[in-house]
Amino acid sequence: MRMTKARALPLLLISVLALSACSADGQDGPTPSASPSASAPSTSPEPSESPETEDAKPFGIQGDGAEITADGTARLAAAKESFESAAGFTLQGSAESSGGALSWEMTASGDGSDWTGTVYLPQQELRVRHTEATTWVSASEEYWTLFGLPEELAKRAGEPDQFVVFPRDVPVATVSFVDVSTLVQAIKMLDPATASHTHDAADGTVVFTVEAADQTTWLQTSANPTPRLEGLASRAAGSLNAVVITYLDSAPTIELPSSDRVIIAPKP
Amino acid sequence: MNETHGGRARTGLGAIALALTLGFTLAGCTQATTTAKPSPSASASASPSSSASTEAEPDATADPESTATAEPGEVKQNTDKLVDPSKAADVCGVFGALSDLNAQIAALSPESAQTRFGDLLRLTGATFARLAEVDDVTELRAGWQKVGESATKAGDSFTVFGGEAMNATTLEALGQLSIDYEEVVGPQLENVQKRCGVDVGSLTPVEKE
Numbered sequence: 001m002r003m004t005k006a007r008a009l010p011l012l013l014i015s016v017l018a019l020s021a022c023s024a025d026g027q028d029g030p031t032p033s034a035s036p037s038a039s040a041p042s043t044s045p046e047p048s049e050s051p052e053t054e055d056a057k058p059f060g061i062q063g064d065g066a067e068i069t070a071d072g073t074a075r076l077a078a079a080k081e082s083f084e085s086a087a088g089f090t091l092q093g094s095a096e097s098s099g100g101a102l103s104w105e106m107t108a109s110g111d112g113s114d115w116t117g118t119v120y121l122p123q124q125e126l127r128v129r130h131t132e133a134t135t136w137v138s139a140s141e142e143y144w145t146l147f148g149l150p151e152e153l154a155k156r157a158g159e160p161d162q163f164v165v166f167p168r169d170v171p172v173a174t175v176s177f178v179d180v181s182t183l184v185q186a187i188k189m190l191d192p193a194t195a196s197h198t199h200d201a202a203d204g205t206v207v208f209t210v211e212a213a214d215q216t217t218w219l220q221t222s223a224n225p226t227p228r229l230e231g232l233a234s235r236a237a238g239s240l241n242a243v244v245i246t247y248l249d250s251a252p253t254i255e256l257p258s259s260d261r262v263i264i265a266p267k268p
Numbered sequence: 269m270n271e272t273h274g275g276r277a278r279t280g281l282g283a284i285a286l287a288l289t290l291g292f293t294l295a296g297c298t299q300a301t302t303t304a305k306p307s308p309s310a311s312a313s314a315s316p317s318s319s320a321s322t323e324a325e326p327d328a329t330a331d332p333e334s335t336a337t338a339e340p341g342e343v344k345q346n347t348d349k350l351v352d353p354s355k356a357a358d359v360c361g362v363f364g365a366l367s368d369l370n371a372q373i374a375a376l377s378p379e380s381a382q383t384r385f386g387d388l389l390r391l392t393g394a395t396f397a398r399l400a401e402v403d404d405v406t407e408l409r410a411g412w413q414k415v416g417e418s419a420t421k422a423g424d425s426f427t428v429f430g431g432e433a434m435n436a437t438t439l440e441a442l443g444q445l446s447i448d449y450e451e452v453v454g455p456q457l458e459n460v461q462k463r464c465g466v467d468v469g470s471l472t473p474v475e476k477e
Contacts, residue, residue, distance in 0.1 A: 133435070166430065167430030169432065256425075256437070257428060258424075259427040262427060265430070
């Protein structure tokens with residue numbers, strides 16, 4: 001099955017986030033600093049400027065911020081721990097690159113194994129459900145045609161409330177365009193010690209910066225006494241991706257499609 | 269599922285539902301080289317009622333293409349039609365067709381059997397639903413219906429998960445089917461033998477401790 005633009009876009013979203021989160025290993029540890037940070041208040045993950053502008057930063061922050069302190073590292077570690085122990089999340093994401101833009105919203109279990117939600121592409125919406133290593137996607141005939149399904153199958157797949165199922169034995173690369181599991185795991189793999197700078201926002205949130213050779217990741221922690229990871233953004237290869245995290249008291253219940261509304265995705 | 273697959277000898281229990289569910293499922297799930305091996309007695313169990321079912325519904329076949337709603341659209345496989353016991357006119361016709369279907373399954377390659385597992389589950393569901401309709405022993409109808417619904421549920425789950433049984437939802441449904449089958453069909457083996465001359469128990473491989 002050929003890789004098409006329709007699939008490449010969301011794939012980029014997740015892969016960039018995952019790569020960014022996982023590749024911070026080589027960073028130096030925390031560097032104590034007493035210098036005040038310069039930041040702008042913002043709770044939005046949306047990039048304030050075009051992602052093509054390399055200096056543009058998410059969460060409304062500006063400048064390089066302050067070097068991280070031991071307290072900062074502890075705060076980030078606590079926020080990460082909060083993320084790791086959560087029962088569930090709502091994740092609101094956006095991605096911009098020279099190839100286009102998209103946004104998405106998923107409700108996911110805390111371990112990232114189950115999720116359901118929608119990916120918003122230009123003039124397209126993908127409804128996605130995932131549980132037990134199986135993914136169901138509902139989209140238009142146009143999308144499935146671009147995706148590479150044979151014409152007749154794309155037509156059937158594009159019918160209202162029809163889902164294409166990607167069984168567990170379908171290679172991960174085929175369904176990674178909605179791979180919230182990878183995103184959640186990538187966040188959990190983040191090493192707080194790799195953060196180098198912080199920005200104290202006026203609203204009390206703190207944004208941490210993790211810089212790697214070819215990408216930068218920002219993590220926004222809450223103003224609560226018990227820090228929570230509330231946002232994540234990453235810039236790499238000319239794209240800027242961001243996610244807002246809202247915590248839930250329980251994992252979502254994934255409603256399975258009806259058996260007569262399911263088409264098996266052909267194996268690549 | 270372990271409750272019904274392992275454990276004590278099970279010479280008296282069995283038939284299509286178990287052959288379809290446990291045998292094929294476990295073979296498919298474990299990637300074992302020995303897929304469902306319906307007992308030799310399956311093909312030899314063509315009792316008089318088997319021909320009775322043929323007479324009742326000589327063309328009682330199911331087109332898997334029409335029922336396999338989740339098959340990959342562009343891939344047409346296994347166009348051979350399976351016997352559909354649910355098309356039989358009466359109880360003995362249904363059980364006779366079950367015997368024929370079992371023989372048909374025995375002749376399938378492991379790959380074909382696995383590919384058509386969803387169809388087989390749906391056939392099982394329809395078969396027991398049919399029993400619930402036509403059995404003149406009305407007190408048995410609820411049991412047949414229960415097994416039919418369990419089989420249909422398992423088949424639906426198998427389909428929804430893309431023809432995969434290795435997930436908790438489908439495995440649970442298959443386990444429930446096995447339990448319901450044993451509970452409902454097990455006590456009726458002698459009765460079916462008397463009524464229809466079909467040894468339902470012989471349709472299933474013998475399992476020993």
